[in-house]
Amino acid sequence: MRISEADIRRVAELANLALTEDEVARMAQDMDGILQHIDKLSELDTTGVEPMAQVLFDAEETATLREDRERAPLSNADAVANAAVTSGGYYKVPKVIER
Amino acid sequence: MEALATPEMIAKYEPVIGLEVHVQLATNTKIFCGCPTGFGAAPNSNVCPVCLGLPGALPVLNRQAVELAIEASLALNCTVNSKSIFARKNYFYPDLPKGYQISQFDQPLAEHGFVEVSVRGETKRIGVTRVHMEDDAGKSLHEGFKDSDRYTYVDLNRSGTPLIEIVSEPDIRTSDEAHAYLTEIKQVMQYLGVSTCDMEKGQLRCDANVSVRLKGAEKFGTKAEVKNLNSFRFLKMALDHEIARQVALLESGGRVVQETRLYDPDADETISMRSKESAHDYRYFPEPDLAPLRISEVWMARIRERMPELPASRRQRFIESYGLREYDAHVLTATRPMSEYFEAVVAASGDARAAANWVMGDLAALLKQEGKEIEDSPIAAERLGQLVKLIGEGKINGKLAKDIFPKMVETGDDPDTIMRREGLTAISDEGALGKIIDEVIAANPKQVEQYKSGKQQVIGFLVGQAMKASRGQADPATMNRMLKDKL
Numbered sequence: 204m205r206i207s208e209a210d211i212r213r214v215a216e217l218a219n220l221a222l223t224e225d226e227v228a229r230m231a232q233d234m235d236g237i238l239q240h241i242d243k244l245s246e247l248d249t250t251g252v253e254p255m256a257q258v259l260f261d262a263e264e265t266a267t268l269r270e271d272r273e274r275a276p277l278s279n280a281d282a283v284a285n286a287a288v289t290s291g292g293y294y295k296v297p298k299v300i301e302r
Numbered sequence: 303m304e305a306l307a308t309p310e311m312i313a314k315y316e317p318v319i320g321l322e323v324h325v326q327l328a329t330n331t332k333i334f335c336g337c338p339t340g341f342g343a344a345p346n347s348n349v350c351p352v353c354l355g356l357p358g359a360l361p362v363l364n365r366q367a368v369e370l371a372i373e374a375s376l377a378l379n380c381t382v383n384s385k386s387i388f389a390r391k392n393y394f395y396p397d398l399p400k401g402y403q404i405s406q407f408d409q410p411l412a413e414h415g416f417v418e419v420s421v422r423g424e425t426k427r428i429g430v431t432r433v434h435m436e437d438d439a440g441k442s443l444h445e446g447f448k449d450s451d452r453y454t455y456v457d458l459n460r461s462g463t464p465l466i467e468i469v470s471e472p473d474i475r476t477s478d479e480a481h482a483y484l485t486e487i488k489q490v491m492q493y494l495g496v497s498t499c500d501m502e503k504g505q506l507r508c509d510a511n512v513s514v515r516l517k518g519a520e521k522f523g524t525k526a527e528v529k530n531l532n533s534f535r536f537l538k539m540a541l542d543h544e545i546a547r548q549v550a551l552l553e554s555g556g557r558v559v560q561e562t563r564l565y566d567p568d569a570d571e572t573i574s575m576r577s578k579e580s581a582h583d584y585r586y587f588p589e590p591d592l593a594p595l596r597i598s599e600v601w602m603a604r605i606r607e608r609m610p611e612l613p614a615s616r617r618q619r620f621i622e623s624y625g626l627r628e629y630d631a632h633v634l635t636a637t638r639p640m641s642e643y644f645e646a647v648v649a650a651s652g653d654a655r656a657a658a659n660w661v662m663g664d665l666a667a668l669l670k671q672e673g674k675e676i677e678d679s680p681i682a683a684e685r686l687g688q689l690v691k692l693i694g695e696g697k698i699n700g701k702l703a704k705d706i707f708p709k710m711v712e713t714g715d716d717p718d719t720i721m722r723r724e725g726l727t728a729i730s731d732e733g734a735l736g737k738i739i740d741e742v743i744a745a746n747p748k749q750v751e752q753y754k755s756g757k758q759q760v761i762g763f764l765v766g767q768a769m770k771a772s773r774g775q776a777d778p779a780t781m782n783r784m785l786k787d788k789l
Contacts, residue, residue: 271364272330273330276348290455291345
């Protein structure tokens with residue numbers, strides 16, 4: 204196993220997921236399989252190949268930039284339309300306590 | 303409140319401080335969308351699918367934000383990387399609707415710069431580790447609503463505002479150096495027009511990494527991160543407090559815990575927010591929705607070309623070409639409008655020293671009294687220059703100039719007009735002055751007697767009377783000399 208159940212619990216905590224014991228065991232299995240699959244890629248010889256963050260790598264310098272021009276924002280009504288609780292144009296969330 | 307260390311204890315230690323400074327870039331629109339960046343709009347009214355983090359919305363980088371960030375980096379003597387990469391910094395908080403901040407991680411925009419600061423006459427170089435671009439989060443309001451005990455209110459107008467983060471090396475050793483460093487950064491950003499740096503509007507924010515070590519020790523101590531240093535005064539107070547807290551801990555046999563602490567200015571103390579050891583793991587990875595940022599030499603050269611003279615070199619130039627003292631040069635370059643005003647007064651008067659005295663003296667007092675900045679000065683620089691010139695030409699003396707100055711504010715007229723209208727020209731004709739002196743001597747026989755019997759200080763009274771009789775139009779030094787001759 205390349206990944207432990209403790210790793211799974213930690214990742215779940217960071218992702219705000221509550222997993223049951225069964226799920227932790229299953230996730231460990233699944234993720235281990237995924238990582239093994241990814242390991243396959245490491246078999247390729249990448250000597251001299253620059254690490255790539257993005258496939259659009261060779262675009263012109265300016266090709267992906269926009270001009271600093273305003274576009275009409277959403278109305279406040281639209282902006283908060285999907286929120287569970289709102290008031291006075293604000294989103295309201297349960298009192299936040301720093302973790 | 304915990305015990306703090308005594309000055310004797312603190313003297314045994316050396317603080318090691320690094321600052322992380324966030325600067326809001328002065329663009330019209332947000333970094334990844336076209337929403338306006340204005341301050342004070344109604345809540346959640348400057349938002350769109352991109353800055354609300356709605357599914358499927360895609361960020362597109364603002365060219366102006368990049369250019370301002372490059373200007374800032376060059377001004378901080380950084381090497382701008384020809385390729386940098388955006389990364390996602392993942393964490394959960396209600397004012398971060400995407401669930402991640404778009405920042406830069408292992409390949410930032412710029413690196414390896416420095417800032418020179420001057421503290422008590424000593425110049426010191428403080429390294430700038432990196433400058434990177436990122437988007438701001440929204441705003442959480444924890445207080446101020448009737449149900450604030452149960453709810454946090456969220457306004458996402460600020461979400462997506464363009465920022466640069468400037469990270470310093472741990473080169474700072476005192477709270478005064480930290481203050482000077484932040485001052486220099488603010489000045490440079492304002493000169494460039496990269497940011498207005500209004501701390502009250504959150505356009506300039508500062509966090510500090512603080513540790514202490516015994517003097518002479520090589521190893522750094524464990525550091526704590528202090529947040530909420532959002533005024534120059536708080537910065538100094540919070541750092542001094544944190545240094546004293548850490549020294550007290552070590553002196554009493556304890557140890558410093560690596561954690562984030564929040565400065566509370568009301569209580570003048572720092573409070574532990576969270577322990578860094580467990581809470582955070584940002585799981586950075588390259589932002590798949592943005593192409594790497596490539597900056598060509600040509601683009602950079604174009605930006606470099608249009609950059610204005612920066613405060614440090616302007617200060618140097620003022621000292622060298624105008625013969626100003628270092629302190630005066632600092633005051634007169636504090637802001638770009640201030641330095642431009644001063645230079646306009648010099649140009650109109652031809653006398654830099656006198657111009658400096660007037661700008662830092664009477665004009666500064668006037669602005670303070672009226673609560674105005676120099677860019678809104680009631681007296682135009684050219685007018686003040688004319689006044690200084692009239693003194694230099696001997697047409698008026700300093701006393702008359704001080705009478706004309708408030709009349710310039712009152713009437714908005716130029717000094718020459720006021721001088722002529724009010725007959726306030728200096729009397730340099732010795733015949734006319736002699737007549738005044740004769741009158742003063744005749745009118746004050748008692749004082750004249752006292753002077754003649756050896757009471758030298760009475761001359762001051764007589765000069766005063768003569769000045770009064772001349773309506774201030776005579777030169778007191780000439781008056782003094784002529785009176786003495788006559789007596």
